[in-house]
Amino acid sequence: VNYAPFTLLPSTVPRALFEQAYAVQQDFNLLVDAISQNKEFLEHTLASTVKVDDFTARLFRIHVQVLEEGLAQSVFLGINRSDYMFDCGVDGTPALKQIEINTIAASFGGLTSRTAAVHGQVLKVLGKSEEVSRLLPNNPASGLASGIAKAWELYGSPSAVVMFLVEEIQRNIFDQRCIENELWNRNIRVIRRRFRDVFEKGSLDGARRLYMDGQEVAVVYYREGYVPKNYDQQNWEPRLLLERSRAVKCPDIATQLAGTKKVQQELSRPGTLERLLPGRPEAVARIRATFAGLYSLDMGEEGDKIAAMAIADPERFVLKPQREGGGNNLYGEELRQVLEKIRDSPERTSYILMDKIKPQPAPNYLLRAHSPLRVSECISELGIFGVYIRQGKEMVMNEAAGHLLRTKATEHADGGVAAGVAVLDTPFLV
Numbered sequence: 001v002n003y004a005p006f007t008l009l010p011s012t013v014p015r016a017l018f019e020q021a022y023a024v025q026q027d028f029n030l031l032v033d034a035i036s037q038n039k040e041f042l043e044h045t046l047a048s049t050v051k052v053d054d055f056t057a058r059l060f061r062i063h064v065q066v067l068e069e070g071l072a073q074s075v076f077l078g079i080n081r082s083d084y085m086f087d088c089g090v091d092g093t094p095a096l097k098q099i100e101i102n103t104i105a106a107s108f109g110g111l112t113s114r115t116a117a118v119h120g121q122v123l124k125v126l127g128k129s130e131e132v133s134r135l136l137p138n139n140p141a142s143g144l145a146s147g148i149a150k151a152w153e154l155y156g157s158p159s160a161v162v163m164f165l166v167e168e169i170q171r172n173i174f175d176q177r178c179i180e181n182e183l184w185n186r187n188i189r190v191i192r193r194r195f196r197d198v199f200e201k202g203s204l205d206g207a208r209r210l211y212m213d214g215q216e217v218a219v220v221y222y223r224e225g226y227v228p229k230n231y232d233q234q235n236w237e238p239r240l241l242l243e244r245s246r247a248v249k250c251p252d253i254a255t256q257l258a259g260t261k262k263v264q265q266e267l268s269r270p271g272t273l274e275r276l277l278p279g280r281p282e283a284v285a286r287i288r289a290t291f292a293g294l295y296s297l298d299m300g301e302e303g304d305k306i307a308a309m310a311i312a313d314p315e316r317f318v319l320k321p322q323r324e325g326g327g328n329n330l331y332g333e334e335l336r337q338v339l340e341k342i343r344d345s346p347e348r349t350s351y352i353l354m355d356k357i358k359p360q361p362a363p364n365y366l367l368r369a370h371s372p373l374r375v376s377e378c379i380s381e382l383g384i385f386g387v388y389i390r391q392g393k394e395m396v397m398n399e400a401a402g403h404l405l406r407t408k409a410t411e412h413a414d415g416g417v418a419a420g421v422a423v424l425d426t427p428f429l430v
C-alpha cells in the first residue's frame with residue numbers, strides 16, 4: 001500500500017476559467033446523453049474507426065446487438081469527467097481548452113474529496129491561514145454517490161444491490177471505497193465483482209433482471225472495461241450479458257462509445273453540435289468555446305493534408321489512438337515517425353490529431369512514494385465531474401459534481417495519475 005501522489009502546494013487556477021468549466025458541465029452532460037441515443041451519429045462517426053480498431057469494433061458490435069434486441073434498461077446514469085488545460089495564447093491570456101471527456105470509469109473523485117484538507121493542513125503549517133480559507137470545498141465522492149443512489153432508487157427494487165465492476169488487480173481501490181462508503185451510508189448495499197465473477201455467476205431472468213449470486217443488481221458501476229487488456233475472450237461475454245440486462249449501467253455501452261476520441265474529433269466539425277443539441281444555441285456556444293483544434297485522419301484529401309502538416313510540424317500536435325488511461329498518445333519525433341509510416345494506410349484512421357495545448361508552467365513539489373523530493377516545473381489539468389440521469393426520455397438529474405486537479409512535471413508529454421505521471425492537487429483560484 002502506498003499513499004496516492006500529491007503536490008505539496010495547491011496550484012493556481014484562473015478563477016474565470018474554473019467557473020467556465022463548471023458552467024459548461026451540464027451542457028456536456030446533455031451532449032454525451034444525446035450522442036448515446038443517436039445510433040446514426042455513432043454509426044457514421046465510428047464507421048472508419050471500427051474497420052481498423054478491433055477494440056472499438058467489438059464495443060460497437062455489442063452496441064448494435066443490444067439495440068437490435070431492444071433495450072431492457074430504462075434508467076440511464078452517466079458519470080463523466082471533462083478534462084481541460086489552460087492554453088496560453090500568443091498574447092499570454094490563458095484559455096480553457098478541453099483535453100477529453102471520460103465517459104467510463106472516470107476516477108479520482110473519491111481521493112480528491114480529501115486533497116483540499118491535505119493542502120489546508122500544509123498551508124496552516126506554513127502559516128498561511130488566510131489562504132486556507134480560500135480553498136474550495138470539493139466532494140465528488142458524495143456527488144457521484146448521489147447519482148448512483150438516485151439511479152438505484154429509480155430502478156425500484158429496494159432489495160437490489162449496486163455492483164462495482166472492478167479489475168482483477170485493483171490498485172486504485174481506495175478511490176472507489178470513498179464512493180462505496182457514501183452508498184453504504186445511504187443504506188444501499190454494494191458488491192464488488194470482476195468480469196470473471198459475472199461470467200461464472202451472473203444471470204438474467206425472463207424480464208432480463210440481472211442476478212449475481214442470487215442477488216438482484218440495480219446498478220452496474222464500471223471501474224473497468226475501458227481498455228483492451230480488461231478483456232480476454234471470456235470477458236466479452238459477461239460484458240454482453242450486463243449490457244443486455246435491465247440493470248442501470250454506468251455507463252451503458254452507447255455512452256462509452258460517445259466518449260471515444262473519434263467522437264470528440266467529429267464534434268468539432270461545423271454544424272455537428274447544432275445537430276446534436278437542436279434549439280440550444282447557448283449550450284452549443286459554451287461547449288464550442290472549449291474545443292481545441294481537432295482533425296480527422298480518415299482516408300481522403302482532408303486527412304492527407306493534415307497528416308502532411310503534422311509530419312512537417314509535429315510539435316504543434318498530439319496523435320491520439322482510441323485508448324484511455326494515459327500513456328497512449330504520441331508526441332514530437334515519435335508522432336512524426338509513426339505518422340510517416342502509416343500516412344498512406346487506412347491504419348491512420350484509428351487515430352485522431354489534436355492541437356497541442358501549451359499551459360504556463362509553475363514550480364511545485366510532487367510528492368510520490370519512494371521518489372526523491374525536488375522542485376519541478378509543472379502544469380495542471382482540471383477535470384469537472386458530471387452526473388446525470390435520464391428516465392426514458394426525461395432528464396431527471398443533471399449536475400456538476402465537483403472537480404479534480406492533476407498536476408505533472410512539464411518533462412512528461414502525457415498524463416494520468418494511475419499512469420504514474422500526474423499527482424493530485426487542489427486549485428487555488430486567482
Ligand code: ADP
Binds near residue numbers: 083099
Ligand atoms: P487518456 O484517455 O489516455 O487520458 P488524454 O486525451 O486525456 O488521453 O491524454 C492523456 C494526457 O496527455 C493528458 O492528461 C494530457 O496530459 C496530455 N494531452 C492530451 N491531449 C493533449 C493536448 N491536446 N495538448 C497537450 N497535452 C495533451
Ligand code: MG
Binds near residue numbers: 083099100325326
Ligand atoms: Mg485523459
